Amino acid sequence: MTSLNKITLAALLVISSASVYAGDNQDANIKQTGDSNWSFAAQGGSRNDLDVTQEGSRNGAIAQQSGTDNKVDIKSVGYGNQAQSYQSGSRNDASLKQTGSSNLASNFQSGVNNATDIKQTGDRNMANTGQMGRANDTTITQEGYGNAAFGYQEGTLNENDVKQEGSINYSGTSQHGTANHADTLQQGLLNSSAICQSGESNAAHVAQSGRGNMSQVIQY
Amino acid sequence: MKKLVTMILLLIGLSQQLMASPELASFNELDAIPVTGNYADINQQGMDNNVNLRQQGQHQQAKINQIDSMNTAELAQVGRDNQIALLQQGQMNQVNAFQDGRHNQLQGSQMGKDNSINTRQLGNDNLIHFQQQGQGNAISIEQTGQANQASVSQTGRGLTASVQQNGSMQNIAINQGF
Numbered sequence: 001m002t003s004l005n006k007i008t009l010a011a012l013l014v015i016s017s018a019s020v021y022a023g024d025n026q027d028a029n030i031k032q033t034g035d036s037n038w039s040f041a042a043q044g045g046s047r048n049d050l051d052v053t054q055e056g057s058r059n060g061a062i063a064q065q066s067g068t069d070n071k072v073d074i075k076s077v078g079y080g081n082q083a084q085s086y087q088s089g090s091r092n093d094a095s096l097k098q099t100g101s102s103n104l105a106s107n108f109q110s111g112v113n114n115a116t117d118i119k120q121t122g123d124r125n126m127a128n129t130g131q132m133g134r135a136n137d138t139t140i141t142q143e144g145y146g147n148a149a150f151g152y153q154e155g156t157l158n159e160n161d162v163k164q165e166g167s168i169n170y171s172g173t174s175q176h177g178t179a180n181h182a183d184t185l186q187q188g189l190l191n192s193s194a195i196c197q198s199g200e201s202n203a204a205h206v207a208q209s210g211r212g213n214m215s216q217v218i219q220y
Numbered sequence: 221m222k223k224l225v226t227m228i229l230l231l232i233g234l235s236q237q238l239m240a241s242p243e244l245a246s247f248n249e250l251d252a253i254p255v256t257g258n259y260a261d262i263n264q265q266g267m268d269n270n271v272n273l274r275q276q277g278q279h280q281q282a283k284i285n286q287i288d289s290m291n292t293a294e295l296a297q298v299g300r301d302n303q304i305a306l307l308q309q310g311q312m313n314q315v316n317a318f319q320d321g322r323h324n325q326l327q328g329s330q331m332g333k334d335n336s337i338n339t340r341q342l343g344n345d346n347l348i349h350f351q352q353q354g355q356g357n358a359i360s361i362e363q364t365g366q367a368n369q370a371s372v373s374q375t376g377r378g379l380t381a382s383v384q385q386n387g388s389m390q391n392i393a394i395n396q397g398f
Contacts, residue, residue: 203258204261211268214271215264215270217271217275219277220275
């Protein structure tokens with residue numbers, strides 16, 4: 001089966017069942033093994049749960065949830081995998097875990113009390129997060145070489161935590177609003193951190209250990 | 221008895237939370253959150269590290285710690301009632317600090333050899349209080365405005381202190397010793 005057919009089939013299977021999952025207390029599980037697989041899943045309502053597991057290379061998972069108390073969990077192992085999740089509403093959780101190299105994890109949330117947790121282990125991985133609203137929380141953990149984490153938050157009482165261990169890692173945090181916190185911890189060589197905050201009562205905390213590290217903080 | 225059991229359970233729960241990720245738990249604790257204004261806290265351990273800080277507004281606070289050698293810090297605050305607290309330990313560390321506004325403060329110390337700090341404050345009622353311990357350390361202060369204060373304490377050999385004030389009602393105190 002060609003990769004295009006696989007994508008189409010996965011999209012049809014999951015998207016066609018998405019309307020079924022538009023409700024409460026629904027569970028969806030996707031497991032794909034091999035290369036160049038894609039999955040799409042959408043859930044609406046409250047207390048829904050979505051689990052995606054992919055093993056192989058160049059796989060992709062896209063998840064979309066709207067409502068309250070929803071949870072998405074994407075795990076991928078291999079090379080060149082992509083995980084994307086989009087959540088809107090309140091008290092939603094997204095957990096993206098990737099092991100391998102050249103992987104990409106993206107998560108975007110809007111609303112109140114949402115949480116994002118991204119863990120990447122390996123080299124040349126990238127994490128990209130965006131949150132808009134109030135009391136949202138992002139945690140990005142990366143271990144390896146040449147990883148990059150980008151976090152954007154807009155609103156009030158948001159928190160962006162980044163922990164990177166290894167060398168030549170980069171963390172960029174941008175926060176706009178009131179009482180936002182940015183915490184960046186980097187351990188290793190030649191790491192760099194940039195934090196930009198606008199608004200009032202924002203706090204930036206940077207801890208770096210190693211050699212040749214650079215920290216830039218801009219607050220206005 | 222019920223209270224004691226409840227307290228023990230609470231303590232167990234608290235200790236489990238702390239044990240779950242002690243590093244992140246302590247890492248996430250910010251020393252102080254100002255009611256207004258922004259706060260930056262930067263800690264660096266190691267060699268050849270660099271800090272670049274820009275703050276603009278009112279009631280900004282920055283705390284910089286650099287431990288080891290050949291570290292640099294470029295600090296700039298523009299606004300009112302801003303504060304910088306600085307500590308460098310090691311050799312050949314360098315600081316350039318600039319504050320523009322009223323009631324700005326820079327306080328700190330450098331401990332080690334061949335460290336240097338250049339500071340410039342523009343505006344009124346600004347304060348610099350700085351201490352250096354070790355040999356070959358140097359400090360240069362320029363204050364322009366009214367009622368500014370500079371206080372320098374140096375201990376060691378081969379020390380250099382230069383303070384220049386432009387304006388009126390300004391105070392300088394320099395103490396150099398072995």
